[in-house]
Amino acid sequence: MEFSVAMSETLENNLLEFLLKDKTEEEACFVLWYPAKGSKRFNVLLKEMILPSEDERVKHGNISILPNFFDRAKEYVRSKRGGLALIHTHPLSVGWQDLSGPDLHYERDVMAQEVFGVTGLPLVGLTLSGNQAWSARIYRRRAKKRPVLSWCISVRVVGKQLKTYYNPKLKPKQCPSDEMLRTTSVWGDDIQSDLMRMRVGIIGAGSVGSAVVEILSRMGIGEIYVMDYDKVEIHNLDRLVSAKQSDAKYSRSKSKIACRNAYKAKTNPDFRCKPHVLSIVEEDGYRVALNCDVLFSCVDRPWPRQVLNHISYASLIPVINGGVSFKTDHGRLIHGVFRAETVGPERVCMNCLGSYDAGEIQLDREGKLDDPQYISELKKTGQEPSRQNIMPFSISLAGLESIQFVELVTRIGRKGDLGQQTYDYYSGEILPVYKECHPECEYSKTVAEGDANMPYLADDPHIDK
Ligand SMILES: [Zn+2]
Ligand SMILES: [Zn+2]
Structure with missing residues (x-):
């Protein structure tokens, strides 16, 4: 199964405005999403952003989500019968982002299991880099084991234009052939x-x-x-x-x-x-x-x-x-x-x-x-x-x-x-x-x-x- 994330241009504009307002510090928010299951691609469709208030996260260069924000977001997506995605920024980096050890630990070991329990859907993690490039992953359930990380092949933004951010490991850049000159x-x-x-x-x-x-x-x-x-x-x-x-x-x-x-x-x-x-x-x-x-x-x-x-x-x-x-x-x-x-x-x-x-x-x-x-x-x-x-x-x-x-x-x-x-x-x-x-x-x-x-x-x- 492939995994891909998609969002509308309007949602992307709203996310960019909030997440990259101050490029000197990391920022984060949650998003409500719905699945659309293709025969070989599982689509994560981002629907609506859930923004933190001042007492729901701590900024110290890096970002820490406080438990009250996580609880509120979980409860909200459960009431909407959707899934939960966490987005955080790497404002000084460019392009598709890998995961740092602490990011992986937080998403997979702290959040993913609990998100399954509440929503019945896997946690989705996204990173937004300073040059407005998206990357995404999903944490799939495994019986009696910790969730397994799967990288998405792409993040698509759909509106007047179709913009696609490809995972360079799963879908590497292609060189045009002579026939395409x-x-x-x-x-x-x-x-x-x-x-x-x-x-x-x-x-x-x-x-x-x-x-x-x-x-x-x-x-x-x-x-x-x-x-x-x-x-x-x-x-x-x-x-x-x-x-x-x-x-x-x-x-x-x-x-x-x-x-x-x-x-x-x-x-x-x-x-x-x-x-x-x-x-x-x-x-x-x-x-x-x-x-x-x-x-x-x-x-x-x-x-x-x-x-x-x-x-x-x-x-x-x-x-x-x-x-x-x-x-x-x-x-x-x-x-x-x-x-x-x-x-x-x-x-x-x-x-x-x-x-x-x-x-x-x-x-x-x-x-x-x-x-x-x-x-x-x-x-x-x-x-x-x-x-x-x-x-x-x-x-x-x-x-x-x-x-x-x-x-x-x-x-x-x-x-x-x-x-x-x-x-x-x-x-x-x-x-x-x-x-x-x-x-x-x-x-x-x-x-x-x-x-x-x-x-x-x-x-x-x-x-x-
Ligand atoms: Zn990070
Ligand atoms: Zn119409």
Whole structure:
């Protein structure tokens, strides 16, 4: 199991303001966190800081937490059914921090066992260095033995930008390869090294997803998951990147076809691509998605979009979503539009953007959108969903989604958020729209709640598992 910590940009800003106010002395505070358990990565999602009052800690160059502060923090996170994390600073150091003997003793031998007892969750320790770099570890329970220290592979800060602090021992810095020369010359070795260690999930391996896989493999991304339970059919061949006649003939899996192509396109020597013949609306697929740093929503249904929208806030994994709406009548274009946006903390959600029709989610859950009888009834009233699409649209959308990804992870445009970008065939323009979530939006309120606030899935995790 890997361990990774994530927090929103807002929480990070608040933590930095308190913890690094006076860089001449160490400082400390507690944080409430919630778990989000991926199939191979356990995510610690920092939710809310718990600050000490003057009589709850002693500063003497180093910092000492007094028992009354520890007791108050434990009680608070227990009442919130979450876990406890302790953060302290090393204001004179830079980069990922190792543990000193006294730090290890205090976290593992003094606090961890007690935190288990009160919260049922492992203690998490974080260190913040003077140059604002995070490092993190977790203390796992062992029966009748003292807790064992496991280092996290990364600390991620999610907002307008995705910033990742990698553990240099578990995820060492990567050297860009010669194939990446032109790409690296745009944003430099450090950012390219981050991309080379990133795990990105492409949900949906149809015409858009298969093209995104090709783009990311060439850009040098470290690891790609491709999730799709569908098989290649003959009518996919006019749009599906790298698919062959024989793939349709033998009904090969779309996710496996996309991975086969990714290995041909890769520029990263350590590249890995894993196909997942799963659905994001089932718990197995949902847990696989929680292993990723960024997700692409290349699905064409409202329910999977809603699940991905939920994940982006509740589990702090930014989601880049795209959609196509294309309709002709007797060879004449009625409308042709595609749009892309990035959702997650500090951004407007898909529901408030109208990226899916919330009214159709229940129809999707009931299987009505696949029901020929239901579709034929819609046809009579002219409301049937258009399945029309052309490869120039899917490739352009894959490009636009990838540009959203580039700005999220590199911030070369100095914006982080490019807004919702919509291309209209007739006007030919792509003008960004910036909005905020509705004050009552249920998604923006779930930030960092993880498994404490699961989306509606096809299988009920409380009963089926
Ligand atoms: Zn220390
Ligand atoms: Zn919203």
